[in-house]
Amino acid sequence: MTSSTALVYDEEMTSYKLLWENTECSIEVPERISVSYKRLQDYGLAERCVQLPVREATEEEIMLIHSPEYLEVVKSTQTMDVEELRKTSEKYIAAFFHPNSYRCAKLSLGGTLQLVDAVMSGKVRNGLALIRPPGHHSQPSESNGFCVFNNVAVAAKYAKNKYNLQRILIVDWDIHHGQGIQYIFEDDPSVLYFSWHRYEHGLYWPNLRESDYDFIGKGKGTGYNINLPWNKIGMSNSDYIAAFFHVLLPLAFEFNPELVLVSAGFDSGFGDPEGQMRATPECFSHLTHLLMHVGHGKLCAVLEGGYHLRSLSESVSMTVRTLLGDPLPRLSGEMVPCFSALESIQNARHVHAPYWKCLLHDETRLIQEPSTKGLSTASRPHMDSSTIDEFLENHMKKILYAIPQSTTCILPPKADTSGLAINVQVEESTAASEQVKAAVSVFSQEDLVNESLLESLTKTLTAIDKITNRQTKNCIALSSNSSLSTQVALQHVTRLSLKRGVMCWYWRHGS
Numbered sequence: 001m002t003s004s005t006a007l008v009y010d011e012e013m014t015s016y017k018l019l020w021e022n023t024e025c026s027i028e029v030p031e032r033i034s035v036s037y038k039r040l041q042d043y044g045l046a047e048r049c050v051q052l053p054v055r056e057a058t059e060e061e062i063m064l065i066h067s068p069e070y071l072e073v074v075k076s077t078q079t080m081d082v083e084e085l086r087k088t089s090e091k092y093i094a095a096f097f098h099p100n101s102y103r104c105a106k107l108s109l110g111g112t113l114q115l116v117d118a119v120m121s122g123k124v125r126n127g128l129a130l131i132r133p134p135g136h137h138s139q140p141s142e143s144n145g146f147c148v149f150n151n152v153a154v155a156a157k158y159a160k161n162k163y164n165l166q167r168i169l170i171v172d173w174d175i176h177h178g179q180g181i182q183y184i185f186e187d188d189p190s191v192l193y194f195s196w197h198r199y200e201h202g203l204y205w206p207n208l209r210e211s212d213y214d215f216i217g218k219g220k221g222t223g224y225n226i227n228l229p230w231n232k233i234g235m236s237n238s239d240y241i242a243a244f245f246h247v248l249l250p251l252a253f254e255f256n257p258e259l260v261l262v263s264a265g266f267d268s269g270f271g272d273p274e275g276q277m278r279a280t281p282e283c284f285s286h287l288t289h290l291l292m293h294v295g296h297g298k299l300c301a302v303l304e305g306g307y308h309l310r311s312l313s314e315s316v317s318m319t320v321r322t323l324l325g326d327p328l329p330r331l332s333g334e335m336v337p338c339f340s341a342l343e344s345i346q347n348a349r350h351v352h353a354p355y356w357k358c359l360l361h362d363e364t365r366l367i368q369e370p371s372t373k374g375l376s377t378a379s380r381p382h383m384d385s386s387t388i389d390e391f392l393e394n395h396m397k398k399i400l401y402a403i404p405q406s407t408t409c410i411l412p413p414k415a416d417t418s419g420l421a422i423n424v425q426v427e428e429s430t431a432a433s434e435q436v437k438a439a440v441s442v443f444s445q446e447d448l449v450n451e452s453l454l455e456s457l458t459k460t461l462t463a464i465d466k467i468t469n470r471q472t473k474n475c476i477a478l479s480s481n482s483s484l485s486t487q488v489a490l491q492h493v494t495r496l497s498l499k500r501g502v503m504c505w506y507w508r509h510g511s
């Protein structure tokens, strides 16, 4: 099975923007994707991905979800002047059109479908579509919340039709309710839709009664729509992880999807002015990692929201890093969910208990009178952008420094490393080299000025130190004198007062 990760991006999707004053829509800027892509390049992540070209979605593909009448409206915006664009936009909620909107919406959707094809055909294992306009608010005949075509909903229908899929999981971790996706699939048991969203008992946009936890689907789709409303701002890593462990994952494993689509909005991340939540970028590594164990790892993450550029770009990077298979950073913060989060989790479990075996014996009761009701916390002053930037600058240094390398390989000089996916060489250390010379003299009387062996041993001991400091997970060392190497390594390990560990030796004869 392939282990590669796809990245869908095209600068052309930055070629539309808001052309008039509108505070509500002003946050959806072209830089959202260009800054995120630049961050992926800076971290060296973009070049490690399979770069998939975008393509335009066809009209037939758009109409898998959208009405011909709506398609005609969107198409007609290509030749409109600013006043006509503004009037057309005002027919919808929190929407704006530009002469390039139609072209970019087709690329955004087409890019999403390219990703689905690459994952379903086995060309890549997973991937991220860094696209705009987003999609999850869009409805069959309506633009809504900056969304033109519902990228993820069309992708689900497309995948069902083309690959004859019976079960698709959509995980919407954007901080807004993807009501468009809910409406489209609420009576469809082949699509399990999970959305958490800032709700504040209906006080937060889109202020819909049907965003609450007790809207669980209709008809045959009853039980296949999972809403987890957040009734307070400030939800943190522990709240998100608890929601995954206690609501999403048990149902997802029982559902056993053949494909996982993520409506990956990062306005649920730290510092975002919309979400006002506190989940730090590495939280998205953990959420991604958990989802990689569902649906045989076939995962397509598709960008939705995310409006603080630094926060968005760091969270996107952590997601891609994890899709690529890099080790997870340690999750920061207290690992105790807040009471309001537990209320929401308990209520969601309770209303779904009749429909899922994994919740059959769940004894949680509905919390009928939420203690937080009516207490909007939205008026709490939000941090200014430069404070958020400064926090993230320091936080990412700590997080990225702490990420262990997967495997450290210590090979003889001039060894052929072309077949190795990971070859992290350990740096030279003069001090360690002196220690090794002293250690070697204990075991051998020979004149051991074999520079190659000494260098290999020095690096091995340094790597052992890195394992104990959690800077690398494990180490493979090749040595020309394995007997001596193991003795020196064991002597070093006994000094470290470790409680337990595993060392394997493999002797290869005849070379």
Ligand SMILES: [Zn+2]
Binding pocket: 174, 175, 176, 265, 267, 274, 304, 305, 306
């Ligand atoms: Zn959003």
